[in-house]
Amino acid sequence: MRSSLDMNQDFSHALRALLVIAYNQAISRPTFKDEIINCSTAKPSSMLSIIDTLVSAGIVASRANVCTLLRSPSSLMLHEIYSITTPVVEGNSMFARLYASLLDRTTSAVSLEFGDLDLQQSLESLVESMDRAETASRDG
Amino acid sequence: MGDTRFPTALQIVVTVAVNEAAGIRTTSPMLAAALDTNPSFVRKLVSTLTKAGILSSSDGASGGIRLARGPESIQLLELHNAILPDQRSWSTRETIPSICAVTRNIGAISGQLSERADAAIAKVLSGVSVADCLKQITELEQSRPGSL
Numbered sequence: 001m002r003s004s005l006d007m008n009q010d011f012s013h014a015l016r017a018l019l020v021i022a023y024n025q026a027i028s029r030p031t032f033k034d035e036i037i038n039c040s041t042a043k044p045s046s047m048l049s050i051i052d053t054l055v056s057a058g059i060v061a062s063r064a065n066v067c068t069l070l071r072s073p074s075s076l077m078l079h080e081i082y083s084i085t086t087p088v089v090e091g092n093s094m095f096a097r098l099y100a101s102l103l104d105r106t107t108s109a110v111s112l113e114f115g116d117l118d119l120q121q122s123l124e125s126l127v128e129s130m131d132r133a134e135t136a137s138r139d140g
Numbered sequence: 141m142g143d144t145r146f147p148t149a150l151q152i153v154v155t156v157a158v159n160e161a162a163g164i165r166t167t168s169p170m171l172a173a174a175l176d177t178n179p180s181f182v183r184k185l186v187s188t189l190t191k192a193g194i195l196s197s198s199d200g201a202s203g204g205i206r207l208a209r210g211p212e213s214i215q216l217l218e219l220h221n222a223i224l225p226d227q228r229s230w231s232t233r234e235t236i237p238s239i240c241a242v243t244r245n246i247g248a249i250s251g252q253l254s255e256r257a258d259a260a261i262a263k264v265l266s267g268v269s270v271a272d273c274l275k276q277i278t279e280l281e282q283s284r285p286g287s288l
Contacts, residue, residue, distance in 0.1 A: 012250060019249075020242045039243050078253070094280050095151050098273060102216075102264075109260040114253070122249055129245035 010085040013042045014050050015122065018081065021060065022073045022123045031067045050085065057084045074120035079111035081119075149185045149223045150216065151175055153194060154273050157211045161274065165204040185223065192222035211274055217265035 017036045024031040037047045051067065054060040059076065061068050069076075086107050089100035152171055159166045168186060172179040186205060189195040196208040207214065 015250075015253075016242060016246060019246065020240065023242055035240065039240050094277050095154065097280055098154070098276055099147055099150070101276065102268065105268075106261045106264050109264045110257045113256045113260040117253075125249050125252075126242065126245050129248050130241055133245065 009042070010046075010050055010053075011082050013040050013047060014054060014081055014085045015078070015119075016040050017047065017050060017054065017067075018059070018069070018073075018076070018119055019123060019126055021067050021069050022119055023126065025069060026123070033062070033065050033067060036067060053084060059084075072120070073123055074118050076119040077114070078117040078119070078122070079114040082111055082114060083107065143224075145185065145223050146220055148175060148177060148181070149189060149219060150273075152182065152185055152205075153189065153207070153214070153219060153270055154277065156195065156205050157207055157270050157274050158277060160207060165202075166206070167204050171205070188222055189219070192218070194219060194222060207270070211270035214270040215266050216268045216270075216273075217262055219270075220262075220265055 016039060020036050020039050021031045024035075033048070033051065036051065037044045040047050042050070051060065051062060055062050058070055059081075061070050086103075089096055089103055152175070155171060155174060156166045168183050169179060171186070172182045175182065186195060186197060190197055190208070193208050194214055195205055197203070197205045
């Protein structure tokens with residue numbers, strides 16, 4: 001059974017992986033799998049599993065250890081990434097079914113909350129943070 | 141392995157509620173056996189839920205674990221906050237090595253998304269009570285093949 005309702009760290013790791021790829025593509029640099037693994041706090045096996053999930057979903061291509069986005073960042077919605085990385089509850093007990101329905105409701109609520117957010121917006125926020133940090137470092 | 145405290149705590153509370161409705165006494169060993177989990181883990185969660193005013197427990201031959209209040213007055217958000225206080229969805233670890241532009245700057249983005257996700261989840265959990273869970277369990281039981 002999936003653990004806590006709000007501990008979907010896979011989404012956080014997937015977002016990190018996608019931002020690394022999107023940022024590298026924006027500056028015309030290849031993204032090696034090792035870079036994605038090193039940019040995360042997840043175990044290497046977990047990150048490889050997340051990359052596989054993104055490949056299976058047709059979001060990322062992985063050839064010769066280099067990952068690329070198959071879609072433009074502006075067409076990649078965060079709720080889509082959240083749904084892809086949210087595991088389903090296993091088991092057929094009464095409680096497993098009750099918990100599955102609760103998970104469905106919380107997943108739908110988060111997906112709705114992320115409704116209009118896409119990867120491009122997250123990338124722009126990231127670049128803004130980088131600019132601010134650079135300015136602060138130069139001025140300070 | 142992920143954090144199973146919340147689903148286990150919820151299962152404990154729902155089991156106590158179902159047993160109470162059926163007039164059955166609930167004990168920690170019974171819960172540990174029913175949930176197929178470690179008795180000390182169950183005792184810890186029961187202790188936390190008791191301190192939070194969700195469960196009450198008493199010793200003796202007629203003792204056991206009960207709901208401290210009516211099931212309609214216990215919201216799942218209260219239960220969640222008792223078990224996982226101040227937990228953020230995607231807390232950014234301070235120990236992440238700043239090895240690339242993303243790791244150096246992702247904290248702010250994760251923080252904003254986490255706040256929005258937490259608020260959405262809290263809204264759902266505040267709208268569900270233990271009584272709602274009992275009702276759903278009853279409906280699931282009635283819809284089971286072979287039930288009347």
